[in-house]
Amino acid sequence: MSSHSESRFPIKHLIGYIASIVLTGAAAWIALGTELPMGWIVAGIMALAIIQAGIQLFMFMHITETDSGGIQLGNMIYAFGIAGIIVLGSIWVMSFGYHDHGTDGGGSETEEHGGDH
């Protein structure tokens, strides 16, 4: 418990917290408040998400602590691997493994939803 009793003001956490709120608000505004084409919206939200992930890792997640650096790195590589499997795997499976989306009637119907959310 003693590690909690730092006397310094948690400025890093506060900045991270405010930045997270701002970025989340910005993402919601891009999606709901603008008339941009779908591709732009998705790209914009993705870019904000990557910045947000960076804020989480550096402001909150102790990634800069060196004594457990190896574990952190291994953990992150594994986490990105799993995230990739979940996202790419789901797209592949839910498009039934058919790559030429435009030509197949049944496939194209499911395809639209992938970009919807």
Added chain:
Amino acid sequence: MEAFLDFFFGEFLVTGQPLIYGAMVSIALGSITVIAVLTYFKAWGWLWREYITSVDHKKIGIMYIIAAIVMFVRGGIDAMMMRIQTSLPGMTFLDSQHYNEIFTTHGTIMIIFMAMPFLIGLMNFAVPLQIGARDVAFPFFNNLSFWSFAFGLALFNISFIIGGSPDAGWTNYAPMAGAELNPGPAINYYLLGLQLSGIGTLGTGINFIVTILKMRAPGITMMRLPIFTWSTLITALIIVFAFPILTVALALMTLDRIFGAKLFTLAGEGMPMMWANLFWLWGHPEVYIVILPAFGIFSEVISTFARKQLFGYKAMVYAMVIIALLSFLVWVHHFFTMGAGGGVNSFFSITTMLIAVPTGVKIFNWLGTMYRGRITFETPMLWALAFIPNFVIGGVTGVMLAMAAADYQYHNTYFLVAHFHYVLIAGTVFGCFSGLIFWYPKMFGHKLNEKLGKIFFWLFMIGFNVCFLPMYFLGFAGMPRRTYTIEPEWMPLSLTATAGAFMMAAGFAVFVYSIYYSFRYAERETQGDSWGVGRTLDWATATPIPFYNFATLPEFDSKDAYVGMKDKGETTYDKSKVEEIHMPSNSGLPFFMMLALFIASFGLVWEWFWMAIPGLIMFFIVMGIRSFDYNEGFHVSTKEIHEIEQAARGEDSK
């Protein structure tokens, strides 16, 4: 008023089913008995201080196990009712709706509220002891995890008397589980009950990763960890990566059902199969979450009662790591018949079959451990020995199911039902029994009666085979799973299965009796190494285990820490090295935090926002109170340590 009464008796309480009235009466009588006993013995304060608010990993573990055994009974009664209904053609014991509800709750309860808490309870009890720690890394959080699980369990279980049970299978497939085809609170109970208990599971995962990585005693390197601790670490990793998928899937379906979203609906461009996809992205790793700790238990038990170091320790560890990786790459084999392209199905066929390789390695390691060992047949060892052939039957039929083309024949038949019961019962349930009997003397200060234990074992194990082996053949004969009436030609085998189920129930009754019998008559343990052949640190502690676990610890330099200690004559109480011990304080906050979430969840189940929102606010208030809680625990004086250790170890302590 009349409208309220109409609602209360028409929708709120489940009415019109004699079996449910029976259940209501028995629940009422049971609650009254428990309350009366606690009041009579003035035990409320004791219960609150010693258990409900406890941050002691041993007590939390015991609470998990008690809850799991109660749920084993409930899930078991569900199973017996299903077996009775399908024993003869034209049975009218259950109607189809009631049958649907029962197979749904049987599956959900056995996986989420029986297998998981049973194993988490054993992990809680044994892992800190095995690594020489005084508690888990986050003791408060551990208590919070337990209450999140317990309130999730309560929420799920009240559904059958209040509002009706979920009836879309434990997989809860959309669109069957969507608001359109399944209005009312039933499915909401599934979504929110699992969501609430999932918080605790995720917490347990984080807690054990940190505990095992950071709190090992000096000299216990990663490659000297007892194998059960290794299996816990791998399981915790899978939990942390897999459970968020379930959390998201449940949240999305909650949005669908309560807030009118159209993510998994048929109408409005929803994607029903996406639910199956997300569910099994979690669901398959979940299978390994409930099997890997059981593997760990079998490894410990076999090595202990064969009196040999585990054969192929490193291979065991790597096999588990590979299983953990592969567990995220096989999920589509649960819905091959969705009809994805040949590429998808072939890929997932191959990854599924690959899992048989590390599992096979482990089987040979267990056999290798026993080879030339001096084996004795205590009850934990009997369960471990029975596990190997029975699990192999389940595993081999699993490889049959893994072939996508063949799976079109087996899919949704009793062949599948037989397969997963062979792996889950012979693996997980046998593992839980083995582990519980193994550590029982450390938990309660006396062993379970060996003779009754053997009757339990033989009845249950033979009953299990009589029950589930015929189901493979019923599957070949075309009997679909989840059917509530059977065709006459299935009757002989189906009736045999029912007879087997009754044998299992009889065996379990013997087990329950043996708990009572052993409590009354069993010899009390006088020393820590209950079986006389312990190899890991958990057996080095005194019995009863002091609440701080270890007064002192030597420096370790080999695997099987306690074997080394016995050779050198060391104990966990070296008078000259005793120092003050810092321990965490108990706290009632987790109970209230999760009570608040329970109220909020119950409100959401009924879509009563007047109840859900105050519940959530109450939750945040308790969290706020927690942030200003500066309790830093307490210190145990050296005098008290000497007294406790000498009382536990008797006069011969040095």
